[in-house]
Amino acid sequence: MPPDKELVARCLRGDSWAEEALYRRHVHKVERVAARLVRNSHDIEDVVQDAFVQAYSRMDTLQDPSRLSSWLVSIVLNRARKKLRRRKLTRLLGLERSLDDEGLALQAHSRASQEDRAELAAVDRLLETLHLEDRICWTLRHIEGHSLQETADLAGCSLATAKRRLKRATDAVDTLRGETP
Amino acid sequence: MKPSMEERVQEALRDETPEHRVNRMWAGIEGRRAAKKTPARWLGFAAVAAAVVAAVVLWPEPNPTLALEDGSSVPARMNPDSTYTFSDGSRIEASADGHVDTLSNIEGEVAFALRSGAAHFDITPNGPRRWRVVASGVEVVVVGTVFDVERTSEAVDVRVERGVVLVRGANVPDGEQRLEAGDALQVALVGSEREEETAPEAASEARPVQEVQQVPVDGPVDSEPPAAAETTLDDLLRYADAARREGRHPQAVRWLARASSEYSEEPRAALAAFTQGRIELDSLDRPAAAARSFARSLRIGLPRPLRETAQALRAESLGKAGDPGALAAAERFLVRYPQSQYRQQVMDATGAGEPTP
Numbered sequence: 001m002p003p004d005k006e007l008v009a010r011c012l013r014g015d016s017w018a019e020e021a022l023y024r025r026h027v028h029k030v031e032r033v034a035a036r037l038v039r040n041s042h043d044i045e046d047v048v049q050d051a052f053v054q055a056y057s058r059m060d061t062l063q064d065p066s067r068l069s070s071w072l073v074s075i076v077l078n079r080a081r082k083k084l085r086r087r088k089l090t091r092l093l094g095l096e097r098s099l100d101d102e103g104l105a106l107q108a109h110s111r112a113s114q115e116d117r118a119e120l121a122a123v124d125r126l127l128e129t130l131h132l133e134d135r136i137c138w139t140l141r142h143i144e145g146h147s148l149q150e151t152a153d154l155a156g157c158s159l160a161t162a163k164r165r166l167k168r169a170t171d172a173v174d175t176l177r178g179e180t181p
Numbered sequence: 182m183k184p185s186m187e188e189r190v191q192e193a194l195r196d197e198t199p200e201h202r203v204n205r206m207w208a209g210i211e212g213r214r215a216a217k218k219t220p221a222r223w224l225g226f227a228a229v230a231a232a233v234v235a236a237v238v239l240w241p242e243p244n245p246t247l248a249l250e251d252g253s254s255v256p257a258r259m260n261p262d263s264t265y266t267f268s269d270g271s272r273i274e275a276s277a278d279g280h281v282d283t284l285s286n287i288e289g290e291v292a293f294a295l296r297s298g299a300a301h302f303d304i305t306p307n308g309p310r311r312w313r314v315v316a317s318g319v320e321v322v323v324v325g326t327v328f329d330v331e332r333t334s335e336a337v338d339v340r341v342e343r344g345v346v347l348v349r350g351a352n353v354p355d356g357e358q359r360l361e362a363g364d365a366l367q368v369a370l371v372g373s374e375r376e377e378e379t380a381p382e383a384a385s386e387a388r389p390v391q392e393v394q395q396v397p398v399d400g401p402v403d404s405e406p407p408a409a410a411e412t413t414l415d416d417l418l419r420y421a422d423a424a425r426r427e428g429r430h431p432q433a434v435r436w437l438a439r440a441s442s443e444y445s446e447e448p449r450a451a452l453a454a455f456t457q458g459r460i461e462l463d464s465l466d467r468p469a470a471a472a473r474s475f476a477r478s479l480r481i482g483l484p485r486p487l488r489e490t491a492q493a494l495r496a497e498s499l500g501k502a503g504d505p506g507a508l509a510a511a512e513r514f515l516v517r518y519p520q521s522q523y524r525q526q527v528m529d530a531t532g533a534g535e536p537t538p
Contacts (some may be wrong), residue, residue, distance in 0.1 A: 023207060031198040031206070042311075045202065049209040056214065105422040108193050114418060114452035115487065116193040118459070121422055123190055142187040143194065173186070 008065040011056065023052055026069055030076045036139045037080045039124070040087075041102045047083050051076040073154050077136060084132055123173075130169050137162050138169035247271075247291045255291075258282050261298065271312070274301040284315065299331035304344075319350040319368050328360075340365040357432075414444040418453065430464045433457075441474075445481055454478035455491055462498050472498035493523035500530035507531040 002010075002021075010018035027048065034047045054075055062071055104120040104127075112120075127135050133155065140151040152162035184192070247255055248268040259265055259281040264274045275281050278298035285292040295316040304312050304323050312323035316330055319337040326344025330337065339348050341360045349357045352368050360366055421436035437460070440453035458474030461467040475495035483491055496514045499507035511533035515524060527533065 020207065023210065024203065027203055027206065028196065028198050031202070032194075032196070036194075045206050045209065048206050049213060052206075052210045053213050056210075101423070103422075104190070104194065106419065107195055109195050112193040113484075114449050114456055116189065117418070117422055118425070118456050119186065120190060120193055121425055123186070143191060145191060 004068045005065040008059060008062060008068060011059055019056060022068075026072050027052075029069060030072050033073055033139070033144065034076050034080055035102065035107055036104070036143055037077075037136065038083055039101065039103050043083050043087070044102065047076060047079045050079045054079070070150070070154060074156065077154060077156075081132065081136075126172060130172060131165075133157070134165045134169040137165040138173070141166055246286050255283050255286050270305040272301075272303040274303075276300060284313075295330050295332050297332055299329060301327075301329050303327045317370055319348060319353065322347040322349065334370070336370055337368045338365065339368075412439075414440055414447055414449060417443075418449065421453070421456070425460065430460050434460055434465070441477060441481065448482070448484075451478045451481040451483045452487075454481060455483060455487060458491070458494060458498070462494060462501075468498040468501035469504065471495075472502060472504065489518050489521055490523070492518070493521065493527050496527045497523075497530040500527075500532070508533055 002018075004022070004025075007018045007022045007025075011022060030051055031044065031048050034044045034051070038044050038047055051072065055072055062068065104124040105117045108117050108120055127138070130138065136155050137151055137157075140146045140154055141148070146154065148162060148166075149159060151166070152159045155162060155165075157165070249255060250266045250268055250270075252268070255265075255267070259273065259275050261275050261279050262277045264272060266272050273281060273293070276299040279300040280296040280298055281300050282294045282296060283291075284294050290311045290313065292313040292315065295314060300314075302312070302314060302323070304326055314321040314323065314330055316332045316337045319339070321328065321330060321339055323344075323346050326346055327342040328344070328346055329340045329342070332338075337350075339346065339360060341362055341364050343362050345362075346360050347357060348360060348366055348368070350368055352370065353366070358366055417436050417440040421433045421440065424430070424433035424436060434457050437453045437457035441450040441457065444450045444453075454474050455478040458471045458478060461474055462471035472495050475491045475498060479488065479491050479495070492510075492514050496507060496510040499510050508531055511527050511531035514521070514527055515533060515535070518524075521527075528535075
């Protein structure tokens with residue numbers, strides 16, 4: 001399978017095979033990030049599709065093809081932010097529940113234990129209470145495993161800001177940890 | 182070294198997107214990109230006409246909000262004894278005494294309130310938006326179906342002619358019921374004389390009505406769980422997770438109780454009982470029930486790493502319940518786990534002292 005640099009070059013030439021290959025290579029990461037934040041199956045798919053459509057239309061602006069993955073994650077984060085802000089509005093209108101809710105407990109491995117799922121559900125409820133940007137930073141750092149600098153770059157903020165957001169989120173998580181034997 | 186919570190979360194979450202979702206999203210991406218292409222890219226008049234027809238037929242209408250079929254806006258209040266046909270082919274027929282208001286009409290979702298009387302809803306399946314109908318605290322969530330809703334001073338009746346709906350509400354058994362074609366559900370309203378007598382009503386179609394066992398939404402823990410149905414252990418655990426996530430703890434307990442009793446041979450049944458105990462102790466303040474759940478989890482066979490926790494929580498629960506067996510349970514625990522992190526917690530709850538060497 002060609003490297004990202006070659007796939008990007010072929011996409012820019014209109015190679016539809018390369019477009020699909022690029023999608024299938026990166027969709028798992030993009031969908032994971034969307035899923036951890038958006039947590040609604042319909043919205044997750046919406047956000048992922050929007051992100052790739054945007055990526056294909058702006059691929060000529062990608063200066064360093066070796067950073068394709070990070071670039072895609074940045075795009076999906078922005079789409080997720082838009083989706084979540086719109087959801088906040090629908091909640092104000094009393095349209096809270098969805099048929100397609102997909103919290104973290106439903107994103108578990110099939111072999112995850114019930115205890116694991118219970119813990120995921122507790123983490124989910126906690127993350128719901130965080131400010132969106134704090135949640136993004138905590139998710140990128142502690143669920144997706146990015147370094148501090150990567151977290152700041154992906155979230156589109158300075159390292160100092162990322163650290164502050166992580167501290168706030170981590171303090172809240174520690175409160176949960178203190179309540180769980 | 183025990184993994185941190187963050188590590189456990191990372192480990193528990195799936196890495197890969199399910200294949201069917203990958204394929205479905207790719208089809209959506211191709212569709213959206215094709216819809217963005219201008220007609221000038223297509224060669225020939227016939228190709229242009231075909232593209233226009235395809236865009237109208239195959240892809241969602243460009244206007245994200247729902248309109249009436251003549252293009253006018255959906256009214257905030259619909260007239261009784263009237264039929265409204267929408268731009269996506271869906272239809273609402275309000276009865277002579279049916280009063281329907283539009284609650285919201287935004288991209289991806291439209292919501293109506295049945296204020297009184299009855300209305301017939303015929304929703305185009307696989308449309309670009311979800312439909313919700315609310316009537317006195319009962320919510321019907323629709324994904325392409327035909328159904329009727331009738332509201333009286335005492336109850337809300339929902340009958341499904343085609344498709345599937347979810348009915349939610351405080352007085353809906355287990356907080357949520359799924360109705361399929363031929364099913365009907367009558368939900369007594371809060372404070373009505375029929376509140377304790379909510380019962381299913383036979384539909385006129387051939388398919389038998391779905392039996393809904395009468396269980397108070399927040400009834401005693403020892404009440405019988407809903408009648409057994411063709412529900413897998415995965416389903417039960419998933420329902421319990423969803424209920425717990427939404428704060429519907431009594432419902433979560435019911436699902437977990439079914440899981441541990443109907444699938445007692447499965448390893449996960451012990452974990453279901455354990456989780457049930459946690460909810461009963463931490464969220465519902467039912468220590469006696471929690472003690473029984475922890476005991477059941479130990480009997481079925483918890484994984485070794487959780488046995489100490491279950492023993493500790495059982496002793497604590499017995500102590501909080503004022504059970505005469507609490508002290509003995511605590512002393513057995515303290516002897517068995519002399520270095521346990523739960524020692525003080527158990528001693529505080531049961532009044533047990535340090536065991537004599």
